[in-house]
Amino acid sequence: MGVKGLQYFIDHCCPEACVTVNLRELARQHVANGQHGCSTTANITNPTLLVDGMACLRHWYSCKDWVCGGQWREYMALLESWVEAFTSTGIRLVFFFDGVVEEQKRQEWVKRRRRVNGEVSKVFSHIKAHGEQPGAELFCLPSGLATFTRFALRSLGQEVLCSVQEADYEIASYGRRHGSMGILGQDSDFIIYNSVPYLSVAKLRLEDLTTVLYDQESLCRAIGLGVTQLPLLACLLGNDVVSEECMHHVRSNAMARYRNSRPPLGSGAPQGQKVLAVAQLVSSVWGREQGEAGLIPQSLVLSAPDRELLERGVRSYLLPGQEALQRGEVPTLHPDIARVMERYVSPEILKACREKHVAAEGFMVYSVMCEGVVECSNSLEDEEDTELLPQALVYRPCRQHIYSLLLDRNNSSSMDVPAVREWFVYPGNPLKEPDMVYPVPLSLPCDQPSLEVLWLGSGPEVSALRLASFLSVFDCQDFSELYGAVEDSLLAALCLVTYIVLQVQELSLEDVDAYLSQAVCLRLKSTQELQYIKLPHLSSRAVQLGSLYVRGLSHLLGANCASGCPLPSDALMPWHSFDGRLFHSKYLLAHTGTEKTLLLDGDSSCLSLFLCLREKLTEACRRRGRALQSRPRPNPSEPSHKTTADPRYRDGHRGGSMHTGGPSGDRQDWREREERTGDQSHGGGWRERGGSHPHPHPQSYPHYHDGRFQSSSPPPKQSRGRSHHSNRRRYQLAPRWSQPPAPGT
Structure with a gap:
């Protein structure tokens, strides 16, 4: 679900990286510049926008009711209108959905499930106390929404792909391979990949097809790093592969050095300071030793397990053809x-x-x-x-x-x-x-x-x-x-x-x-x-x-x-x-x-x-x-x-x-x-009998x-x-x- 604190930094501390764009004009420029690629199965003349379906679910499901199980007819009508807004302008959509949960991300998946547990408990407490649906602060997507949305989009004639690896990786790979006009989602991992432009679904205005493009080059200039250094920054900040807790000691040392090297920042946002401090650390250790091998600089002091974890995290951002050390093939089957x-x-x-x-x-x-x-x-x-x-x-x-x-x-x-x-x-x-x-x-x-x-x-x-x-x-x-x-x-x-x-x-x-x-x-x-x-x-x-x-x-x-x-x-x-x-x-x-x-x-x-x-x-x-x-x-x-x-x-x-x-x-x-x-026909609860x-x-x-x-x-x-x-x-x-x-x- 992205790099910890990076989306906040971009939105609040790096305005030069947030560029408002009109998707119709962006599509026209994309075609005029000859940047649209070729599909492996057919020549594509329309500019292609890749859509991160999982990130869009909360924006698609805007029905008033959600707690009763879903307003599915209304949801279908909303999806149809959303798709029509793009296709009527000649923009081709390709939707991606998560097809697997990679084992290296299982603990992060579990952590989120436990957090949501508490939210659902509050939902039921509210219903029993007030007899009505709780407010937006406890909003929960209806069960099965991701599964059925895939079939809904297919029924609307859209191309839908389900991942066999991490979906973000497959989206970025597809975009780079086919020269797509951009990725529409809400995941700061997309600004780390060296792929195509990352566009915000949260800031999308459907009526005029405008949104915010997060400019990778502007971000790099603002934090003093090159594009190839972004994966290391992402892993030190924390992501789904390298948990935020694992690199806490590295960030703490980086923050101490950063504050000692800068004048007092008064009420500066701690999130902004953290990203700048880690970026300064990455810049200081990068390439210090000439000809050093591996993805992690040796001058970055880490234990062997932490170094191995960090290297795995950095490798997860390397798309096909970008480096000798790539992500690797689809995980092998369970024995x-x-x-x-x-x-x-x-x-x-x-x-x-x-x-x-x-x-x-x-x-x-x-x-x-x-x-x-x-x-x-x-x-x-x-x-x-x-x-x-x-x-x-x-x-x-x-x-x-x-x-x-x-x-x-x-x-x-x-x-x-x-x-x-x-x-x-x-x-x-x-x-x-x-x-x-x-x-x-x-x-x-x-x-x-x-x-x-x-x-x-x-x-x-x-x-x-x-x-x-x-x-x-x-x-x-x-x-x-x-x-x-x-x-x-x-x-x-x-x-x-x-x-x-x-x-x-x-x-x-x-x-x-x-x-x-x-x-x-x-x-x-x-x-x-x-x-x-x-x-x-x-x-x-x-x-x-x-x-x-x-x-x-x-x-x-x-x-x-x-x-x-x-x-x-x-x-x-x-x-x-x-x-x-x-x-x-x-x-x-x-x-x-x-x-x-x-x-x-x-x-x-x-x-x-x-x-x-x-x-x-x-x-x-x-x-x-x-x-x-x-x-x-x-x-x-x-x-x-x-x-x-x-x-x-x-x-x-x-x-x-x-x-x-x-x-x-x-x-x-x-x-x-x-x-x-047990074998009771009624009375008691499921915990007392099966x-x-x-x-x-x-x-x-x-x-x-x-x-x-x-x-x-x-x-x-x-x-x-x-x-x-x-x-x-x-x-x-x-x-x-x-x-x-x-x-x-």
């Missing part, structure tokens, strides 16, 4: 993963895996197969809620099935099947080490299909295998006959809600009604109507359930990619099955006993579809011994809460959920806890037509899916180590 790959995965599969990852067409697959690690950042989860299971544990069983599809090639109990290292943030996990989670085979009536079949095969039988594999990941084989009979997004929503109900014993009929009704009603809502929804108050439990659902959509996406994509990726996007404020309004209505007709906005077709989906879910749960119960939870502060329809939308089928009421809303400092397993669910044989379902399910006739496209029987099995949640299954299970 266990590499061994499995050699035995079970063909080069063709690995090539396809990497290509899909780089093109941002996949999720989770590359990190599992080629890195042996999966991470998930903070979610909106209430550490004080001892009842709801954290999302990391709710979705662990389905991830174990995904790992099996990707890694357990011979479907045996062989102990050489590797564990996947999971870095997931959840209550009780101090993030000192990863959870080691082993694959669990799917329950299929046939041998588990190979990736060659799922990814490269063709024909109706392969299509059926893909669908069966996908549904089995979530123990939703019952719904195979619904494929092609209901919209793909609704089938995905039904699978997800069913899975959540099976995993979380405390979910009630009211929670299911909220989930399903909002998925059904969302199809008929415009973006404007969704923005008009008013919430009389917020429920902290509904906030957590909304975040849980969106995290589940990313797991649907991972399972779909691993299974060979039986569903189009677009069907798994949140803007087709979830809206935060709509879900919250349905939750409040469902838990205050609102009639189903009103819950479904008075639309008879929506009601019919809702009741059919609800029946299929409850039947599937009943067959697995999960009996849903009614447990209404009116808000304690407003036990008589009622929501009313906005009169502007009362007529017609779309108005029933436009609610009015009281004030609307203008990462979790979890304590370490032991996680215990979840395990039997999975009896499913049966075929009737088909959907004209708002109702019909029996007998086959689905419109028989090759798209078929029903399968499954073997009886049980999920077991193991908090730290998920051992491989014993033979015969």
Whole structure:
């Protein structure tokens, strides 16, 4: 996330390095000077602007609501307008997103996650105290925003690339290689790389396409260094590779010498003094010994470990062709993963895996197969809620099935099947080490299909295998006959809600009604109507359930990619099955006993579809011994809460959920806890018991037509899916180590 203190120094102490530019004019000059390069696949005539997607997320997501799970339709409209502002002027955009967390930066990643923990805890405290969304000082991006934004931009026709190394490095390398007009982001690392101009997204004015260009040459003149000396400056100040603490003693000595050599600076900014002091140190030691080898001057007194760390940090800024000592190739595979790959995965599969990852067409697959690690950042989860299971544990069983599809090639109990290292943030996990989670085979009536079949095969039988594999990941084989009979997004929503109900014993009929009704009603809502929804108050439990659902959509996406994509990726996007404020309004209505007709906005077709989906879910749960119960939870502060329809939308089928009421809303400092397993159906919290669910044989379902399910006739496209029987099995949640299954299970 940049060089410690450098962005502040540039903005506040080095005005000559901050140049306001018009991007239209910058693009014209770029073309006139013949600086635009050639792509490796096609000649590019339009000037190319590289966009650091991760740095832009906070600027793109400007929707009023964020705590309820995300205003995804509105967000899509904002993204479309943002892209159009550039492309209408002839500027080509290439978006980059982080695809991996490099191990040398893991501790910095962990440090940030712990810091966000405290912020999320404050969010829930505010909601429970005031019943409304907190202010901007506690703003937290909706869960899964980075993942789904990649697919959103692709759907808008944009080129999106996912990194296999540090994203900043790949962006700078791409810009230098292709002669791009600049990098739009908010990361001071970009002024360290010897690449293309660094442009600020924080200071971007979309209406006239102006922003600030951070001029590298002006910065160098101001601090008395050359461009090649900037990497050493960055590492001594502290960055993601060399922590600020590691070089504290060097900076302290530099500050002492700097102050002794200068007159008193009065109230001069300490941040400015620090950068100037370290720059003076770098200048004094650089090139003192003629012909010295290595990246770090020998005259810079360091211990051997510190010197090695500093050299690694400096090397991380060297782009291809700039120095003999370069960054190196993509990190090698984890030994266990590499061994499995050699035995079970063909080069063709690995090539396809990497290509899909780089093109941002996949999720989770590359990190599992080629890195042996999966991470998930903070979610909106209430550490004080001892009842709801954290999302990391709710979705662990389905991830174990995904790992099996990707890694357990011979479907045996062989102990050489590797564990996947999971870095997931959840209550009780101090993030000192990863959870080691082993694959669990799917329950299929046939041998588990190979990736060659799922990814490269063709024909109706392969299509059926893909669908069966996908549904089995979530123990939703019952719904195979619904494929092609209901919209793909609704089938995905039904699978997800069913899975959540099976995993979380405390979910009630009211929670299911909220989930399903909002998925059904969302199809008929415009973006404007969704923005008009008013919430009389917020429920902290509904906030957590909304975040849980969106995290589940990313797991649907991972399972779909691993299974060979039986569903189009677009069907798994949140803007087709979830809206935060709509879900919250349905939750409040469902838990205050609102009639189903009103819950479904008075639309008879929506009601019919809702009741059919609800029946299929409850039947599937009943067959697995999960009996849903009614447990209404009116808000304690407003036990008589009622929501009313906005009169502007009362007529017609779309108005029933436009609610009015009281004030609307203008990462979790979890304590370490032991996680215990048990088998209670309700009562107590997840810390006192775990979840395990039997999975009896499913049966075929009737088909959907004209708002109702019909029996007998086959689905419109028989090759798209078929029903399968499954073997009886049980999920077991193991908090730290998920051992491989014993033979015969």
